[in-house]
Amino acid sequence: MDTEYRALQQGSPSPWRTADGVSSWGPAQHQKRQRCQGSSSDQAGSSSSSSLQISEPEPQQNQEEDYYVEDDCDAYDEDDYDFDEAEFNLHLADKFDDLDLPPGVEANVPWLQKIPPKEVVKQPPISITADENANKYDKFKQFDTVQTFSDHHYAKNSHEEPTRAWSKRVQHDWKLLENDLPAYIYVRVAEDRMDLLRAAIIGPKGTPYHDGLFFFDVHIPSAYPSGPPLVYYHSGGLRINPNLYENGRVCLSLLGTWDGRGCEKWNPAQSTMLQVLVSIQALILNEKPYYNEPGYESFATTPNGQLLALKYNDDTFLYSCRTMLYSLRRPPEHFADLVAGHFRVHGHTILAACKHYMAGNDIGSVVPEEEEESASRSAPKAKPGVIRTIPLNRRYAGSFDTSLKVLYEDLLMEFNVKGADTRKFMIEKLKKDQPAGT
Template identity: 55%
Template sequence: MPYAGNLTSKLSTYSIRDFITLQSFNVISHPPIPTILREVIWQPPLAHGVKCNTDGASTASSSACGGIFRNNKAEFLCGFAENIGLSSALIVELYGAMNAIEIAASKNWRNLWLETDSTLVVLPPICPLVVLIGGCWFNGRTSKVALLKTVFHDVIDLEGETSHKRTNKGKAVVPPRSTTITDETLKKLQSFKQFDIVVDTSDHHYVTKNSFTKQNLSSLAKKIQEEWKILVKHLPKTIFVRVFESRMDLLRAVIIGAEGTPYHDGLFFFDVFFPSDYPYVPPKVHYQSRGLRLNPNLYDNGHVCLSLLNTWSGSKNEKWTPGVSTMLQVLVSIQGLILNAKPYFNEPAYASKSGTQNGEAKSLKYNEKTFILSMRTMMYTMRKPPKNFEELVEGHFYSRAHDILASCKAYMGGVQVGRFVKGGVRDVDEDGGKNSDKFKADLFGYVKPLVIEFEKIGVKDCQKFMSPTPLKSTTPIPTPLKATTLKSTTLKQTHLNSPKPTLLKKLFTLSCF
């Protein structure tokens, strides 16, 4: 054994135990080659810039990547390290670079110097594009080298806006009345993306449910990613969506109430869950009701009654169709078919009364109650905005506060609910119905607390909308209507009522194989 052991050229370890064992058998040990320290000059980034050095390693059993961020004074800013399982060395290096860009984007570091050991990660002629759009990475293999160089310059040098197109992509549409964005709150509103990937799921209604199994992981993730792409491309400008990095089966959407309806200027939030057998069954949708029933189809317990969700009866074409129906259709159906101008007629028993004097009079009274509940929803939302939508909630109500208060003043003056719009008063219904004294008195009582909430977020000059004389209310609000049916026809993406929004801003671009 000593003879055989002395024939090997393999290195021993630093272990004292191994050294003693080899010595006891008269085996000559070959100590490891000592570590050689070499001085490396670290080049700092430009002033106000950030530099990230990334690295990765891959073995037969695992792979990992990491990176360190420093400023131009070499001061440590933050770092990351992540085990990504089995993968190639190139993928590990690419993953580290992508992580670095995502972290820089989340911290709004606009001038990033990314340094990686792999030439292939940043070699345009060989590699196609990997594009980060609204927090999602997409493969852009069709991009040409010339385009790649241009976009890559945008990535490396983001100190100033180098392209007018790049400035406008991916930003929320600011209400037309806000011609200049000088306030910080409105700037945040303008930069709030319509679609984005976020992390915090803690207040999601379906956070305790989980769809993914070993059997459906790949197929379900692929289908949900297809839904994401449709939403990114076709979301109307009045719907905003957030999906979750660690929970692809969850989604949250907010719909802005349309002008000309009792829901105008309101924010209505919906939590969505994709079941394990999706898309063969529709998604589960929960309305954040705050305990209020402001629509026959939106229960105070959050239940959403819609034939497209198979939560109400309907013909085959009105129900969920696997491979045809999409999450986008669900959101647009809620916006157009539920949150409409006359929700009273959503109730099947009353639909036939539409256009009659009695039916229209009851519809007007229902709109009065609905607008009061919408105002209460506004106040609750400002006090406790859903997670990941805080900036949208504050900016939205900051920008629309005066319009909402002007509507309240007009309604107290006799204008029918939903008939006061930004350009003035629309034509009233032919029956000439007027708002009830009870509604005017109730509305007066809610304007003051609403003004208080607006002032908390910095809105000024609200007092001018306060009515000097309240009216006396004597009757309670009747119990809301029961569930209803809606005929949810299949909506084609090319025929949506709302115009297509611009694609989300291409924040960063990298190369990959």
């Protein structure tokens, strides 16, 4: 079984199958086979499960050259700004301390924590192509410039000739992004169109968005910073949050798209692009997004409200899995290396979480280690110190399990192509698909 799995991972046929499913024979066996072409054993040897044959990963886009805008007239001059990085970070954190968040909703962001070294995949390189893709992922910067965007949502928006003040402010924001991006946010800005920016945000742990990749296109209008930027979410037609619409609308008070009470408003003198991205990661992609809906926070202490919040998390995780497939199959421009590398590293964790949730555990709960997984499937566990008041059979008619099983199979094959550590799950699938009695 291990031999067959390694063959699948390497994108090559198994020792007893060729690429077209026909048995592989030595010289002696070929002679014997010619004498027995009509035998049933030969027919049996020629039938195989072509569905498990995995194609080689698609070539990824080349890494963009490192570049920073230089302009004799509009170049950013640090002397024009009396900028204290430590003071700015403290000021940004203070903005979130006084926000009146719904009960149970927390900001899941380590404040301006620099991203840790990318996790090392223990599995040895599968092929030269996979190894090259891993190197591209390791070298993928949190912040970088690109020439242009051809698929940007705001690419067709007219853009006036930038003024000196606008250019300086945009480059000032770029410098903040380059130096102070918190963990798990990646940004690309356009050389030819300084008004265009694209960001990828990784869903925080402990939420229904964990390990997902969510993409946002940003347009900086000519009136900036007098007014906020325009932000579009790549939804794929799915509404995964009350603040993220199917049409790409991002509902956030800082952007002027929501007029809630006690919320942070855009301040031309203090608000920045960095603050916008941190707000999306911390306040929108949170542990209990159901309560993001205006007025729903009043139900946070009621059993029915808690039940609805858990059900919303179930649906949200399903949408997050579909978003993963959408990104894998159609990665946004300049982020193909990040998409392939991210799911190569995190594919095993995502698949383990799928099985953990299908066993009845809450979305976002800690997935046990390998040796503890069998014990965890006996019954769902509440978080330490939390008294569960929600019935264990809260999922309706098994629709969640049925949908997640389909998504799990699709993710398994996609992650396998990208070179993720799917060994355990592929062996389980092979055993499950093996005919009884063989």
